[in-house]
Amino acid sequence: MHVVAGVLVDGAGRILIAQRPPGKHLAGMWEFPGGKLEPGETPPMALERELDEELGIAVDPLSFEALVRIPWTYGDRAMLLEAILVRAWTGEAKALDAAEIRWADPRDIDPALLAPADRPILAATRLPSHYPITPPDVSVDDALALLASALARGERLLQLRLPGLPTEAVHGMVAQVLPELRALGATLLLNRDIEGARAFGEGVGVHLAASQLHQLDARPLPLSQVVAASCHNADELARAAALGCDFATLSPVQVTASHPGAEPLGWPRFARLAEAASLPVYALGGLGPDDGMEARLHAAQGVAGIRGFL
Numbered sequence: 001m002h003v004v005a006g007v008l009v010d011g012a013g014r015i016l017i018a019q020r021p022p023g024k025h026l027a028g029m030w031e032f033p034g035g036k037l038e039p040g041e042t043p044p045m046a047l048e049r050e051l052d053e054e055l056g057i058a059v060d061p062l063s064f065e066a067l068v069r070i071p072w073t074y075g076d077r078a079m080l081l082e083a084i085l086v087r088a089w090t091g092e093a094k095a096l097d098a099a100e101i102r103w104a105d106p107r108d109i110d111p112a113l114l115a116p117a118d119r120p121i122l123a124a125t126r127l128p129s130h131y132p133i134t135p136p137d138v139s140v141d142d143a144l145a146l147l148a149s150a151l152a153r154g155e156r157l158l159q160l161r162l163p164g165l166p167t168e169a170v171h172g173m174v175a176q177v178l179p180e181l182r183a184l185g186a187t188l189l190l191n192r193d194i195e196g197a198r199a200f201g202e203g204v205g206v207h208l209a210a211s212q213l214h215q216l217d218a219r220p221l222p223l224s225q226v227v228a229a230s231c232h233n234a235d236e237l238a239r240a241a242a243l244g245c246d247f248a249t250l251s252p253v254q255v256t257a258s259h260p261g262a263e264p265l266g267w268p269r270f271a272r273l274a275e276a277a278s279l280p281v282y283a284l285g286g287l288g289p290d291d292g293m294e295a296r297l298h299a300a301q302g303v304a305g306i307r308g309f310l
């Protein structure tokens, strides 16, 4: 079953969510308006029809932008949920089909209220197009300077990965940048350090190594803290999605200086794996900040990397 869902974005960056009416599958849960494709329809055609039927608005398909595609299974009901950003329409959205509709900043929406397949879509609306990672061999002072300049440049999602430094030194750095991070609404992910992330709380999350994916049996942090994972194949992506990770990195897309022996995926294989994954995926490995467009064209949320990013 192919389902299309529209994420309407208003001028203030708020998005529209709708509560499923009583009597329907997932009644009472919040979702993005849309529905099943009818025979002969493309996803944009179906979305135009559904948003007219459910909200009474006329959308401009030229404003559509692919957000993310989430394959999902509820019991014996398998579906592909395709989310599309909608930025232009005429008319005022009304709850013609939903129990209720609501406009909200994506950061203020509680993912627990959403239909499970919509949680990765909400994550995609919150995640930026860049995910810089600190170089592994820098000093504390250099790492702090890199973080400060990245935040000043507008980066809002960063990974602190300093395998050469003792945990206490890394925690000292986090404590130092935390007030600024929180003031900016930015997120800092600690490499592998679940306990550290839990202790710092808001604004800090964890980036899991692939080896940790198989040791965990549940999401290691509450929904209010970001959990990401390093993946290299379909099995790891499926594991990351099953644990409820907010996103994954998939690498290496190209030959990279940090992992010279690893076989690169190339863009076509990256795109196939990212499309089949049930969570947003960043392209990583041999890429720079300018590869964002190429990444979006290959089903990525954005690009991640070390060199060129910080």
Ligand SMILES: Nc1nc2c([nH]c(=O)n2[C@H]2C[C@H](O)[C@@H](COP(=O)(O)OP(=O)(O)OP(=O)(O)O)O2)c(=O)[nH]1
Pocket: 003, 004, 005, 024, 025, 026, 031, 032, 033, 034, 035, 036, 037, 079, 081, 115, 116, 117, 118
């Ligand atoms: N429309 C929509 N459906 C979603 C979302 N998330 C999610 O899991 N679903 C599921 C619920 C349903 O099992 C299926 C779509 O069903 P639907 O009931 O909205 O489709 P429809 O408008 O064509 O429905 P129908 O009343 O004709 O059956 O996808 C979402 O964000 N939007």
